[in-house]
Amino acid sequence: MAKLFKTTGVLSFLLIVVLFFYFVATEEWNLVSILSLVLSAILGLALVAVGDLMDRVDRLEENLNIYRQPEIEEDQIQQVTCSNCGKKYDMDYPKCPYCGHSGSSKIEIR
């Protein structure tokens, strides 16, 4: 998502360059052309800033997660792989819910 903002921001800067040369070539300097240049400059800056901010927040969250215990392991039941059909299912099933096979299943520790 942050990448999208940054890319759009950079693209609007490219648009400014294109518009600038267009206005130079056609000598169409009026209020509308100058305003559109200024507006796309502001828009580009804002988009890059937002993208950068999102990157920073992502990195901050990553750093915070280091000190937290992984939550996935706790609330997920250990999975076993069916020796008959090869599908994974929760360990607390007496037999495979897919094919009904109840033989020795390989316990997979994640």
Ligand SMILES: [Zn+2]
């Ligand atoms: Zn099975």
